[in-house]
Amino acid sequence: MANFMQTLSERISWRLEQTGKKKAGLARYVGIAAPSVTKWINGETKRLEGSNLLKAAEYLECDPAWLSTGDGDWQVKALLRPIQLWEQEEELPEDLYVFIPSLEVKLSAGPGNAVWHLDEAGQRQAYTRKWASRVGIDPTCAATMVVSGSSMEPRYQDGDSIVVDYCQRDTIIDGKVYAIALNAEVFIKRLFKEVDGSIRIVSDNPDKIRYPDKIVTPQFLDRLQIIGRVVALAGSAT
Numbered sequence: 271m272a273n274f275m276q277t278l279s280e281r282i283s284w285r286l287e288q289t290g291k292k293k294a295g296l297a298r299y300v301g302i303a304a305p306s307v308t309k310w311i312n313g314e315t316k317r318l319e320g321s322n323l324l325k326a327a328e329y330l331e332c333d334p335a336w337l338s339t340g341d342g343d344w345q346v347k348a349l350l351r352p353i354q355l356w357e358q359e360e361e362l363p364e365d366l367y368v369f370i371p372s373l374e375v376k377l378s379a380g381p382g383n384a385v386w387h388l389d390e391a392g393q394r395q396a397y398t399r400k401w402a403s404r405v406g407i408d409p410t411c412a413a414t415m416v417v418s419g420s421s422m423e424p425r426y427q428d429g430d431s432i433v434v435d436y437c438q439r440d441t442i443i444d445g446k447v448y449a450i451a452l453n454a455e456v457f458i459k460r461l462f463k464e465v466d467g468s469i470r471i472v473s474d475n476p477d478k479i480r481y482p483d484k485i486v487t488p489q490f491l492d493r494l495q496i497i498g499r500v501v502a503l504a505g506s507a508t
Contacts, residue, residue, distance in 0.1 A: 273342050279313040282337070285330035285344075299329040299377050301372075301395045303416055306429025315427070321397075322430060365471055368402050369394040373413035373434055373454050375449075375497060386436075386497060388413055395431070405502050411437035412501070415449060415458075421473040421481045422447075432458065436498035442469065447479060449497040452486070458500060469494060 275281045286293060293311060297304040300322055309315045318326055319336060327334035335346045371388040372395075395414050417430040421449060426432065426447075434449050442448070447460050452471070462470040467488040473481035486494045 277313060277340075278316060278337070279311055281332075281340060281344075282310050282326070282330065285337075289331055291329065294379060296326065296329050298393065300325045300430045301314075301414060301416075301431040309429065315429075317395070317492050320430075322344075331431050334363075334498075335427065363447040366399060367396045367400055368407075368409040368470060369396055370412045370414055370433065371395075371411060371451075373436065373497070397433075407435065407501055408437070409434060411435050415499075417458055420451070421475050422460075425474050434498040434502050435501045438499035438501075439496040442496070443499070445480050447500040449500060451495040451497060453493055 275284060282296075285291075286296070289350050291407050293307045294304055297307040300307070306315075310318070317473040323334050323338055327337045329339065332344045333342065336343070358419060365460075373386055374389050375386040378430065397407075399469050410437055412433050415425045415432050417428060419428055432449075442461050442463055444463050445460060446472075447458060450459055450461070450471070455470070460474060462472060464470055469486045469491065471484040471486065472485075475481045
């Protein structure tokens with residue numbers, strides 16, 4: 271039966287039923303908002319990739335390739351690393367994992383001004399030290415955020431978990447993606463430096479009617495605040 275499930279929604283729903291797990295638990299384990307998992311189950315999301323796919327497969331105790339495409343056997347192949355579910359950080363060895371908190375951003379009344387703090391009280395997301403080293407993440411400067419909206423599709427989907435390096439905010443690297451605050455709104459955007467000192471803010475979504483480029487000229491740069499550089503989309507480098 272499992273091998274003939276055509277949609278991502280069917281595969282996720284079947285595994286939740288078989289394991290007796292809940293979609294709220296899936297959302298917490300992947301590190302995304304619960305409405306995003308609802309979209310998976312309702313068929314609004316057609317595919318999963320990167321860490322979202324790997325973590326969902328771990329929680330649902332199935333093979334990531336099968337969860338992504340429906341091809342092959344749903345059972346985890348012997349060569350894959352063992353599934354390891356956890357509720358407390360103490361359950362995972364510190365020498366193998368790093369724990370990254372979420373970044374809580376709140377806007378003040380003034381345009382472009384954002385205050386943020388690390389949510390150390392909530393459950394932090396666990397990543398392997400090997401992965402963090404491979405993509406060049408310093409855990410002492412890293413926090414997670416959740417993408418909202420479709421302006422950065424196809425690379426960044428609504429509900430995706432991203433890793434932000436909040437120590438990288440003093441210097442803009444041309445063409446890289448940043449979490450920013452502009453005119454009392456928080457965005458995930460690609461930034462480009464112009465020759466006159468302006469900053470061009472670009473959405474990856476090719477629909478420029480809905481998501482046109484924005485230019486912040488030098489006299490208005492005080493309205494632009496860099497929160498940090500996006501260094502990873504869940505489990506893959508940006």
